[in-house]
Amino acid sequence: MAILNQQVKDKVQKSNLPTQKPGPVLGKVTPQAVSFHHPDASEGAGMWELVKETGVLDLNSAYLYLMMGRYYGQTCLVAKQNGKVRGFAMGFIPPGRDDTYFLWQVGVSTAARGQGLATRMIQHLLKQPACKNVRYLETTITPSNEASRKLFKGLARRWDAELKIQTGFDASLFPGHAAHESEDLFYIGPFDLHAEKGVKA
Numbered sequence: 001m002a003i004l005n006q007q008v009k010d011k012v013q014k015s016n017l018p019t020q021k022p023g024p025v026l027g028k029v030t031p032q033a034v035s036f037h038h039p040d041a042s043e044g045a046g047m048w049e050l051v052k053e054t055g056v057l058d059l060n061s062a063y064l065y066l067m068m069g070r071y072y073g074q075t076c077l078v079a080k081q082n083g084k085v086r087g088f089a090m091g092f093i094p095p096g097r098d099d100t101y102f103l104w105q106v107g108v109s110t111a112a113r114g115q116g117l118a119t120r121m122i123q124h125l126l127k128q129p130a131c132k133n134v135r136y137l138e139t140t141i142t143p144s145n146e147a148s149r150k151l152f153k154g155l156a157r158r159w160d161a162e163l164k165i166q167t168g169f170d171a172s173l174f175p176g177h178a179a180h181e182s183e184d185l186f187y188i189g190p191f192d193l194h195a196e197k198g199v200k201a
């Protein structure tokens, strides 16, 4: 769940990629206004565009988003409104660890934030058949990403589950001097979203 530090953000700005500009006004992202579905390769470009729009997430190659849609679509989710991707959550179940979901990136378009969309997407995704054995969620978050930290603390609270924060990927592991903040590992669980017990909407 990489987000860029200031030095990298400066480079992004120099390369004229958009940063935190508001998206087009599409109205409130109420549960009625937005549809959720698993992506396929055809949604890869939309997810890539949204990552570019956030200006803070690591923008990986377009190929990576196409590949995730094609091969990991069942453990990813897109939220669409009027044909436009307003949000996505992307991750996978690590081989041999059926009870764990690793969430790699989650993004919500600028104009749609603060309306509970990320919370709803992750809850919806983890209730799908591909995640039926999932009892733990892992993700990594940089210390400066307050919105994301709040999102996962809020999920742990809703699920009445323990949250442990440990070292994820230390800054020294990334290439280039101080090119990337350290990533803290957020480990939430156990929880049981399929039983619905104790899950607050």
Ligand SMILES: CC(C)(COP(=O)(O)OP(=O)(O)OC[C@H]1O[C@@H](n2cnc3c(N)ncnc32)[C@H](O)[C@@H]1OP(=O)(O)O)[C@@H](O)C(=O)NCCC(=O)NCCS
Pocket (backbone or CB within 6 Å): 001, 002, 003, 054, 056, 057, 104, 105, 106, 107, 108, 109, 112, 113, 114, 115, 116, 117, 118, 119, 120, 145, 146, 147, 148, 150, 151, 153, 154, 155
């Ligand atoms: C992080 C992000 C996905 C949150 O999406 P969202 O739809 O606005 O999140 P929600 O509305 O579901 O809010 C979840 C919680 O975070 C809090 N929150 C959301 N944005 C916040 C912000 N900017 N500052 C502080 N808290 C914030 C909400 O109040 C809510 O808290 P609660 O559960 O205690 O009520 C969104 O801000 C985003 O796309 N950021 C850019 C990409 C990014 O950093 N992704 C995460 C790393 S991969």
